[in-house]
Amino acid sequence: MDEDNGDRRSRAPASDAPVDLRHEREDVLRTFLRKGIELTEDLISDNAALKRRVEGLEQENATLRRQVAHDDAMRELLSKIQQLEAERLSILSRSAELEDTTRQHEGRHEQIEAELNDLASLYVASQQLSGTLKPARVVQHICEMLEQLVGARRFVLYLVETGVTHALPVAHIGFDENLPRLALEGGAIADACLTGVDRIHEPDEVPEGGEPLAVIPLVMGDVCVAVIAVYELLEHKTEWATVDRELFHLLRRHGAIALIGATLYHDAPDARSVLQALASIPVQPKQPRRASEGSEVQKGDSS
Amino acid sequence: MAEYSCLVVEDSPMMRQLIVFALSRVKNVHVTEADDGITGLKELAAARFDLIITDINMPVMDGLKLVKRVRMDDRHKDVPVIIITTEGSKEDRERAMALGASAYITKPIQAPQVIARVKELLKIS
Numbered sequence: 001m002d003e004d005n006g007d008r009r010s011r012a013p014a015s016d017a018p019v020d021l022r023h024e025r026e027d028v029l030r031t032f033l034r035k036g037i038e039l040t041e042d043l044i045s046d047n048a049a050l051k052r053r054v055e056g057l058e059q060e061n062a063t064l065r066r067q068v069a070h071d072d073a074m075r076e077l078l079s080k081i082q083q084l085e086a087e088r089l090s091i092l093s094r095s096a097e098l099e100d101t102t103r104q105h106e107g108r109h110e111q112i113e114a115e116l117n118d119l120a121s122l123y124v125a126s127q128q129l130s131g132t133l134k135p136a137r138v139v140q141h142i143c144e145m146l147e148q149l150v151g152a153r154r155f156v157l158y159l160v161e162t163g164v165t166h167a168l169p170v171a172h173i174g175f176d177e178n179l180p181r182l183a184l185e186g187g188a189i190a191d192a193c194l195t196g197v198d199r200i201h202e203p204d205e206v207p208e209g210g211e212p213l214a215v216i217p218l219v220m221g222d223v224c225v226a227v228i229a230v231y232e233l234l235e236h237k238t239e240w241a242t243v244d245r246e247l248f249h250l251l252r253r254h255g256a257i258a259l260i261g262a263t264l265y266h267d268a269p270d271a272r273s274v275l276q277a278l279a280s281i282p283v284q285p286k287q288p289r290r291a292s293e294g295s296e297v298q299k300g301d302s303s
Numbered sequence: 304m305a306e307y308s309c310l311v312v313e314d315s316p317m318m319r320q321l322i323v324f325a326l327s328r329v330k331n332v333h334v335t336e337a338d339d340g341i342t343g344l345k346e347l348a349a350a351r352f353d354l355i356i357t358d359i360n361m362p363v364m365d366g367l368k369l370v371k372r373v374r375m376d377d378r379h380k381d382v383p384v385i386i387i388t389t390e391g392s393k394e395d396r397e398r399a400m401a402l403g404a405s406a407y408i409t410k411p412i413q414a415p416q417v418i419a420r421v422k423e424l425l426k427i428s
Contacts, residue, residue, distance in 0.1 A: 148412075
């Protein structure tokens with residue numbers, strides 16, 4: 001029946017169709033067309049939305065690509081920074097090592113300078129002490145050593161009399177009055193004269209009973225021939241320097257020899273007569289030793 | 304390189320030798336020695352010096368008189384003078400500085416101290 005109706009609709013001319021049908025058909029057609037338009041518009045809208053989405057994704061993609069490229073560059077930069085940081089630390093470490101070495105060298109330099117200064121003082125003292133054969137000059141040099149090199153302000157040089165009972169002051173500095181002959185009955189000076197051992201207090205120590213700060217016996221072999229008693233040092237000298245002890249050692253050993261030598265020479269009529277004693281020493285003829293003999297001796301010694 | 308002449312006036316041979324030793328370590332400094340102020344003045348009359356080092360306590364003519372005479376001498380009035388003194392003799396030191404001394408060194412002298420003062424006054428680096 002529907003087929004028959006359909007056939008009739010398609011076969012019947014529009015003008016012949018009833019008005020209701022025609023309207024209905026037009027409505028259907030309009031609806032269809034409207035729906036088509038709406039669908040098309042929806043499709044266009046969706047298409048536009050999709051296009052925008054694609055563009056957005058493309059932009060996002062491009063951004064991500066740039067980001068990736070940027071991250072690579074960043075990673076490269078970070079790697080470079082790390083490398084530079086490592087180099088910086090290495091340079092700093094090397095610099096610290098060099099500074100340390102420089103400090104060590106500076107310290108060593110100062111130490112060498114101080115040692116050189118000490119050696120110069122000892123050389124000058126030794127040369128002056130043994131550079132004269134006048135007893136008064138020897139005494140003057142001993143006093144200068146104490147005053148100028150050690151920095152003693154008040155001191156006495158005593159000669160020890162035979163029997164070690166008394167000591168005679170032959171030079172003193174820093175005392176207003178003349179000093180008397182000293183009886184060696186006790187105390188640091190008497191002990192030093194008897195034993196030949198020096199006694200040195202630290203400058204900030206105050207020895208009891210007005211005893212000297214330092215007592216240096218001048219010895220020849222085992223015999224003490226003179227003694228130095230230091231009572232006071234210069235104000236700014238708060239401690240003994242290494243060279244002071246070396247100077248005391250020099251005075252102890254060479255002071256006595258210089259005093260004895262100069263006194264003997266003083267009593268002699270002339271320089272040649274002093275050397276006459278050498279003439280009495282018997283001369284032993286000796287053959288020069290050959291090198292091979294020396295080596296044999298060494299071998300013999302070692303075995 | 305500039306050469307400098309220095310006059311050392313000191314009565315103690317030991318001290319003089321030590322000062323000469325210290326000066327020998329400064330390049331191009333030639334030293335003339337005098338053992339008292341009068342001998343020092345004679346040397347000053349005979350030659351031109353760039354630096355004078357003098358002790359204060361000396362026989363014949365002491366260091367203070369020498370400094371005074373040096374400052375009155377047209378030829379040497381601008382020459383730097385270093386005085387050698389003991390730490391205790393503050394008055395002497397102040398007098399010497401007032402008379403025109405340029406610097407002072409205290410006893411017992413140390414070579415580095417002498418070298419530093421000499422280089423400073425002669426402007427040697």
